[in-house]
Amino acid sequence: MSKEIITTDAVIVGAGPVGLFAIFQLGLVDIKCHVVDILDRPGGQCAELYPEKPIYDIPGYPEITGQALTDNLLAQAAPFAPVFHHGQMVEGLRRLDDGRFELATNGGLVFHTKVLVIAAGGGSFMPKRPPFRNIESFEQSSVFYAVRRIEDFRERNVVIAGGGDSALDWTLNLEPVASRVTLIHRRDKFRAAPDSVAKMQALAKAGRIDFRMGQIMELHGEDGRLRALSGRGADGAAFELEAERLLPFFGLTMKLGPLAEWGLNLNENLIPVNTENFETSEAGIFSIGDINTYPGKLKLILSGFHEAALMAQAAFRIVHPEEKMVFQYTTSSTKLKQKLGVG
Template sequence: MEHITTDICIIGAGPVGLFAVFEAGLLKMRCHLIDVLPQVGGQLSEIYPQKPIYDIPGFPVVNAQDLVNGLMDQIEPFKPGFSLGERVDHLERLDDGTFIVRTNESTEVHSKVVVIAGGLGCFEPRKPAIDGLESFEGKGVSYMVRNPETYRDKKLVLSGGGDSALDWTIFLSEIASEVTLVHRGDTFRGAPDSAEKVFDLAKSGKINLVLQSHITAISGNGHLKQVTVQGKDNEIRNLETDYLIPLFGLTPKLGPIAEWGLNIDKSAIEVNTLDYSTNIDGIFAIGDINTYPGKLKLILCGFHEAALMAQSAFKYVYPDQKLSFKYTTVYGVNTF
């Protein structure tokens, strides 16, 4: 178990969470960020890294990933800590008003302030609507490939038509005893090279390709044993398998945040626009995750929220100090 002590624990390493490090840093507050995604940048890096953004002040146009890279450069002097690829599962307020934030990987962050900059929530695998699917999770059903060796000499069914379905089908065809890829279409729109390779593997009999079909049922006795597939022509087939890996990308879900006693309205956290504080003392919410009258889900609004949050967070980190507002143009960026 890793134990980290910091001033501010920021949940979410999207653009607003990253900029919060800068605003906190100017006030000599150290930050640690946690994000469920394996990389920083939130939606920008996960959903639209190559898209241009036109409403960042001072940049007539900026590529989403370039903005993330710029923010990382901007906060580097403040040496933030990162726990990436970890989901915050637990948040506890201690008697002295400080917080313990714990992740699914048992990382514990002890902080004086918690800032939730979680965008639309945790990115989680999109699950197909199959009865009983969740009861087989960990018992033959998984939504990502953590350790390919798990599948050595086993029978696998993968479903999906995107890049990850193609890439894992190719990779696992060398490891598993039998690989079947089920896809609702009859073509793949992902990387043409990968698509061609999958068709070649099917032609040479190394994998089974079941096109224009979808999985309608799964069954087993304690562990997955069979997947039922229905074709466009309504033909039904049962496939014996050890594992099913549905690969349909990620979608954000509010997740455990909903259980922390925060006031929530339509999957967003209600905040006071004075400083973007929540109903729990010492917890702030900034960026797309919060809601208030007039809220606009814009990165630039999130940046503004981060600045005001930091001014207010100061009193939790330095309760005995008086805060005087300073311009970077006068004082520069005094790093740690």
């Protein structure tokens, strides 16, 4: 299968606040960006963990929510027409003979880029793996964290664990396909669309699915094949339940992921950089925001903004080696104003 290669000046890994501000800073020095993020929307932790929570230490904003900050950063970056690739995780990285980098994502995208900016925060958001003993041995065969192929569930005894939209949506969607669907949640309150909850309850009432209040504690089976689950009901009574497939939906957690395999120097899962231009041990690869480390590092969004500005100066010399860097202010430079569409 031949893949279309996306050629660009810069790839930013991570669409959190720092990654978004990097689009702006790179844009000012004529560097076009593609942005890759594992989440389905921009904002990173700001959008995923605390969209409604106010942040009090963004310069110029006495109080701003994670979502509002994300929206503002997107508006600020918009003149530079960044291309976003959501739901993608960068898996492979190698240097090409001409000095550029080739990046490959788990969704099959391939990029050739002059510079790489890692703004991956706490790492990739990945589904949380419940601490059931031996759960790893059932993964990919009986335990799944997402439904990639409906056929894996056809005519199977499926247990879905969790109380959010993913758990409810898949309960409804797999009901017609699976031989039986059981939804297990610790309480009768859900963090899901009320409409889905009502539909699930109607199916349970009609006897077409089972809803059990409780928690799974242990998995049983052999050779990667799940046979049963046991747990404790909300009433405290132990239960055991036959199951061939389990879909645990317990939210997301941050893991460094494939980045650890890229051959960069790492220090306790952080990427050491120099504070002159935030370059890593590899020329042309920069790291900004929470994922980098250097003497005196503070994990603050505002520090990441500063790092993005200095990184862009160094990236310019790689992307446009023939041009002379002229430092300009957005307040007075006609050129910069034109780029921003306000000239």
